[in-house]
Amino acid sequence: TNVRAIAVDRQGKIVARAATPNASDIAAENSAWHQWSLEAILQRFADCCQRLSSQLAACQIRGIAVTTFGVDGALVDKNGKQLYPVISWKCPRTAAVIENIHRYMSPQQLQEISGVGAFSFNTLYKLVWLKENHPQLLEQAHAWLFISSLINQRLTGEFTTDITMAGTTQMLDIQQRDFSQDILQATGIPRRLFPRLVEAGEQIGVLQREAASQLGLPEGIPVISAGHDTQFALFGAGAQQDEPVLSSGTWEILMVRSAQVNTSLLSHYAGSTCELDSQAGLNNPGMQWLASGVLEWVRKLLWTADTPWQTLIDEARDIPAGAEGVKMHCDLLACQNAGWQGVTLNTNRGHFYR
Known part of the structure; x- marks a missing residue:
């Protein structure tokens, strides 16, 4: 619902901040459908960064991290150009896909493998919808990039998949921390669409000249993977292992940082899900509601x-x-x-x- 730029010092104290409202667009194909304009999001991001420039004039910026909502993304070509708009999590077009997903794999099996609950906005259903309605785009595509990776690609030129974003897709094997061969094979989604996995905290690349100019920042600043906002919030809250956290925003998410999870139990509870923690070896089982x-x-x-x-x-x-x-x-x-x-x-x- 908002785009923000926040500058923090070594101790985590906020030095400067700027925010601007964000909104999805109505799709040209169908007035009931919602999509995101990446260009509009990037412009809002740039505007927020530019508004911080005077407050940061005396600072040396040592890194940039982008954290965004999960599940949404786009197919792109080898230059990073979108082949189709970013389908918003608010879009109802995937409702029919989730209703018929049992043709590919049962919902219970999907959650047992991935941990992620049966939500119609999951990346899995977007890609199945694209495969059923625009199969040529999957064949043409160089990669699928999540919102955070779309932004990071513009910043660095690098194609990456943040592991915590992948953990929201309902296509990952949560125990293996990699895309599930069984789910991809059953749905016909090619593994080649997902570029190299990076962990939260791992450097993706450095800020390129054109992006630096747009943001009003020096080029060459390291760009660090931060991934999914839910995991970013859990980490930022300072929660320790086995300590539950209620993350309250657009969504209300009650999660815990746990070393183990019995994913076969999750499908018995409506609204349940399990995502990968920002720290390798931990999972985040929980419940979520629209808030x-x-x-x-x-x-x-x-x-x-x-x-x-x-x-x-x-x-x-x-x-x-x-x-x-x-x-x-x-x-x-x-x-x-x-x-x-x-x-x-x-x-x-x-x-x-x-």
Whole structure:
């Protein structure tokens, strides 16, 4: 929901920060579909970096790391040019794919191998959708790059796959920490699409001249893999092994850093998932729900873009706990019956936000 640039010192103290809102676009093919403009994201990223330049004038920048949301990415040619737009995790086009995935492999087996839960936005379903609808693109493609790798490729010219991003795909063998031959073979997705795996903290390359100019930074700065934002948040929270963390943002994710996980149990729990930790040897089993993404949706529906957040909060506080019977069935991504219940002629926007 936002693009940020944050500068931190050796002790992890924030020296400067800038942020700007981010939004997906409506796809030209279908007005119900959502996609991301990589160029728009890069421009927002550049704008944020440029806004930090005066505050960092006396600093030596020793490294750049990009962390993004998982699952989304794009097929690219050998020059890094996109062959098809980045399908957003919000896009409903993959709902039919997940419903029919049993034609390739059972959902239970997929989660037992990968750890990742059955969410329609998983990378697996995007690639199956592309294979079923645009098979020529998979044949032409040099690589599949996740959002973070698309940005890193623009920064360095290097094609890489961050291991924590791969861990969100539902195509990895979580025990082997590599793409599952069984899943790829069953779905017909070629392994060659995924460039070299890099661990979080590993150097990808250095900032190239053109990208440095766009960001307002010196060229040659080391670019370090940081990968998936969930794992970045777990690490940043300072959580130790076997210590649970609630990461609250667009998604609400309750995870723990664990040395072992019984993936065969996960499919018995709706909303369960397991991703690879940023530290090799640890996994992150957990549960996830759509969280502030719903609040931001309600805000866009019922308030103007310049309404202060405090106004929303104050109106919600005027409504008693329980919202006078107004409830929401929250499985917004998978259930056609999702939505509001208990709405009357006396319901106002404060009820919805409460």
